[in-house]
Amino acid sequence: MPGLDTFNPASPEAQAIARLFGRTLVVMAAIFVFVAALITIAIVRYRARPGAPEPAQDFGSLRLEIAWTIGPVVIVILLFGLTVHAMRTADPPKTDGAPDLRVVGHQWWWEVNYLQSGVVTANEIHIPAGRQLLVELHSADVIHDFWVPRLARKIDVIPGRANRVWLRAGEPGVYQGACAEFCGNQHAWMRFIVVAHRPPEFAAWQAMMLHVPAVPTSGIAARGAQIFRDQACINCHTIVGTPGNQRIGPDLTHLATRRIIAGGAAENSPGNLGRWLADPNSIKPASHMPNFQFDESEVAALVAYLETLK
Amino acid sequence: MSGAVLDDEIVAAPAVAEGEGLLNWVASVDHKKIGLMYLISGFVFFAIGGFEALLMRLQLAWPRLNVLAPDTYNQLFTMHGTTMIFLVATPWLVGIATYLVPLMIGARDMASPRLNALSFWIHAFGGVMMYFSFIAGGAPNVGWFAYAPLSLRSFSPLAGVDYWAFGLLAIGIGTLAAGINFIVTIVTLRAPGMTMRRVPLFVWMMFIDAWLILLAMPVLNASLVLLLVDRYMDANIFNAAAGGSAVLWQHYFWAFGHPEVYILVLPAFGIISEVIPVFSGKPIFGYEFVAGSTLVIGFLSFAVWAHHMFAVGLGHAFDLAFAAGTMLIAVPTGVKIFSWTATMFGGCIRFTTAMLFAVGFLVMFTIGGLSGVTFAVVPIDWQMTDSYYVVAHLHYVMFGGTLFAIFAGFYYWYPKFTGRMLSEKWGRVHFWLTVVGFNGTFLVQHLLGMMGMPRRVYTYPDLPWWGSLNFISTAGAFTLGASVLLFLWIVLSSRRTGMPAGNNPWGGWTLEWATTSPPPAENFDLVPPIRGRRPLWDLTHPDRTDAIMSARAK
Numbered sequence: 039m040p041g042l043d044t045f046n047p048a049s050p051e052a053q054a055i056a057r058l059f060g061r062t063l064v065v066m067a068a069i070f071v072f073v074a075a076l077i078t079i080a081i082v083r084y085r086a087r088p089g090a091p092e093p094a095q096d097f098g099s100l101r102l103e104i105a106w107t108i109g110p111v112v113i114v115i116l117l118f119g120l121t122v123h124a125m126r127t128a129d130p131p132k133t134d135g136a137p138d139l140r141v142v143g144h145q146w147w148w149e150v151n152y153l154q155s156g157v158v159t160a161n162e163i164h165i166p167a168g169r170q171l172l173v174e175l176h177s178a179d180v181i182h183d184f185w186v187p188r189l190a191r192k193i194d195v196i197p198g199r200a201n202r203v204w205l206r207a208g209e210p211g212v213y214q215g216a217c218a219e220f221c222g223n224q225h226a227w228m229r230f231i232v233v234a235h236r237p238p239e240f241a242a243w244q245a246m247m248l249h250v251p252a253v254p255t256s257g258i259a260a261r262g263a264q265i266f267r268d269q270a271c272i273n274c275h276t277i278v279g280t281p282g283n284q285r286i287g288p289d290l291t292h293l294a295t296r297r298i299i300a301g302g303a304a305e306n307s308p309g310n311l312g313r314w315l316a317d318p319n320s321i322k323p324a325s326h327m328p329n330f331q332f333d334e335s336e337v338a339a340l341v342a343y344l345e346t347l348k
Numbered sequence: 349m350s351g352a353v354l355d356d357e358i359v360a361a362p363a364v365a366e367g368e369g370l371l372n373w374v375a376s377v378d379h380k381k382i383g384l385m386y387l388i389s390g391f392v393f394f395a396i397g398g399f400e401a402l403l404m405r406l407q408l409a410w411p412r413l414n415v416l417a418p419d420t421y422n423q424l425f426t427m428h429g430t431t432m433i434f435l436v437a438t439p440w441l442v443g444i445a446t447y448l449v450p451l452m453i454g455a456r457d458m459a460s461p462r463l464n465a466l467s468f469w470i471h472a473f474g475g476v477m478m479y480f481s482f483i484a485g486g487a488p489n490v491g492w493f494a495y496a497p498l499s500l501r502s503f504s505p506l507a508g509v510d511y512w513a514f515g516l517l518a519i520g521i522g523t524l525a526a527g528i529n530f531i532v533t534i535v536t537l538r539a540p541g542m543t544m545r546r547v548p549l550f551v552w553m554m555f556i557d558a559w560l561i562l563l564a565m566p567v568l569n570a571s572l573v574l575l576l577v578d579r580y581m582d583a584n585i586f587n588a589a590a591g592g593s594a595v596l597w598q599h600y601f602w603a604f605g606h607p608e609v610y611i612l613v614l615p616a617f618g619i620i621s622e623v624i625p626v627f628s629g630k631p632i633f634g635y636e637f638v639a640g641s642t643l644v645i646g647f648l649s650f651a652v653w654a655h656h657m658f659a660v661g662l663g664h665a666f667d668l669a670f671a672a673g674t675m676l677i678a679v680p681t682g683v684k685i686f687s688w689t690a691t692m693f694g695g696c697i698r699f700t701t702a703m704l705f706a707v708g709f710l711v712m713f714t715i716g717g718l719s720g721v722t723f724a725v726v727p728i729d730w731q732m733t734d735s736y737y738v739v740a741h742l743h744y745v746m747f748g749g750t751l752f753a754i755f756a757g758f759y760y761w762y763p764k765f766t767g768r769m770l771s772e773k774w775g776r777v778h779f780w781l782t783v784v785g786f787n788g789t790f791l792v793q794h795l796l797g798m799m800g801m802p803r804r805v806y807t808y809p810d811l812p813w814w815g816s817l818n819f820i821s822t823a824g825a826f827t828l829g830a831s832v833l834l835f836l837w838i839v840l841s842s843r844r845t846g847m848p849a850g851n852n853p854w855g856g857w858t859l860e861w862a863t864t865s866p867p868p869a870e871n872f873d874l875v876p877p878i879r880g881r882r883p884l885w886d887l888t889h890p891d892r893t894d895a896i897m898s899a900r901a902k
Contacts (some may be wrong), residue, residue: 041800043798043799044731044732055730056726062728063722070718073714074711074714077710078695079690080692084697092696093629093630094694096633096694098632099690102634103637107684114675115882117724118668121727128730148670162753180495181498191730194661197588197594197595198589203661217802218659218733218735219734220803222490227807245376250382324418
């Protein structure tokens, strides 16, 4: 079935979970078939028929009762063994050293920091395929949960507590991620993607992210850059190469290269960016992005500027 | 063991004239009237909670719909969960037990009739207070387990969470008082001859249930007070930003919350343990094992709470400790499933509507139980927790389990409550509509979870299959809604037009069937002699009483 992410793992960790899940489901299905068969036999065979004599009154059988106590105990011990066996592969021990990535959950978007290179982005995590990255998770506000079903276990993102998880993808591709712990109004649109590249392409991506986009000096885009500086934008957003260096909202330095905006509530396109700037509530009600009552020309200028950020 | 104490209570109780006036109900301390009031309040909230669910399913019928605003959706799922757990399942189970426990043990009333009335009214007050929030500036919108710090004032400044906490406090106090009353009643008011080895299994289940209430409810109430202290006095107990701990709330809540699941399922086990034997024409298979396994469940239920917290990242050893307890609890649960099935074997099964729901319970609860075991397999929980797989699982337990059992109980005891039968013809339609609607709604949700759909989202992207599976789920939910309307109609119309029931329409064996339907205020003129677990069987089979036959079996 397409989209059955749990059973379509793309990392050894998710693979271990999928295999364990598959085995467990087989055991559970067998138990269910057994119980359902017993129930079916009982209700078909012992259905009341007219004139049937009163059934024999039996009160139990110690032997049977002990048997169906011990049977489940054996199954449970087996499952426990499988669990212990799979845990280390599914969630390998974390090292104490510096993590590769620091991901911060905000109401309702993800901040992504590459600690070695200093690259910062939002709502999408680019990784080199085949490499295991240690991710440290922080929360800026409430409890969130970091979940990429095809790549790794779920792990809560808790204020005051730095959880760590290994992240890797065997093959290049785009993997869906989401916040899995209810975190307030827009929990639904706190999604993200993990983009795994071949190592050379990842290097190219990283180089691109380290490149500081030039601030446009002419045309409508220049007016957009002006608005970004003069209006409230810089109070929350960073664009490297401009005075904007705040981390309250997503870093916009390479916004034009991103695939989604607003935690997945919309594709990143000039049209959607315009709608977002004109009225954030039309895309993601109650998001913390204010409505600045920009007029049409201001929106067009800002979009033109933001489209240069690559 | 009954006797003097009870007589004093009856004499001292305010004299209320016979009749149907409203005051007769409001002022009543009769366990039967209080039991019925619990059931009626459960019906009202069931209709409301079901309506909330349908609104949510409408919003989720297709990707990116705008039927509801996100905040409205969040209020609805919070209230739906809280309502179904605390204002439907709880009062229905407590109501059935309040009505039946005194009858089943041959008593005239609960040990403390006034406390009984107080329990109900505090409980109802809590429900009203919680719903008042809708007109007082917004219902709670933080989910039924209200994780901090989202539930603290910095993120939820409106009064919804306060109404939620105060409402639950009232409900907690009411339920706690009911629990104490059940324990005292069962310990002190059993009729002569009714030893603890002879009480009906429903009473055994309620007895253990009441202990769980006694031990778990105070944890909830204390936690709610701490939450309110945080909200009103900035104590920062759960506020990590000021040195508190967000995880602490989860420990506190689930230390109550998981026993609560068993509080809501043990009485259901009790109902099934009465219905299946009577309609199979045989005594329960392995009475001691059914009662004993429940005791084991009771103990274990306090050692499994952190299986709700495997995603917190508390370490493998920690996770495994709670996984072990969780897996073990499957064993006593399995014992019961086998005992009920074995009771049907060799029987002479009458498929009344009550029995249909009991068999439906066996199958649905087995599915819910087995998917529950998959959560004890820790890595599966790491993948599936907080997804629609959990939503499916908990509804198979709470609806497929508890609610199917409650329906079985309604069809079984409604004749006793009212003196009239529920329509068996329409009952069958209700049963099949429920089975189709229920599985239509929740079976596909297992798949949605496996596809990565998180729970508690007001909408979702158009990923492969998400739209169609959600549409099926919504269609199932509306089928279920139709079945609920049909059930309400059956219950209301049977009140006037149902066939007269007589004292014992099903050939039941426990004491409630020894008196009239409905029973008189004092319950019994004369309690039959109790020499075994099935006093009415013994009465009609003097040469083959349980005592004679079980001796023969050995």
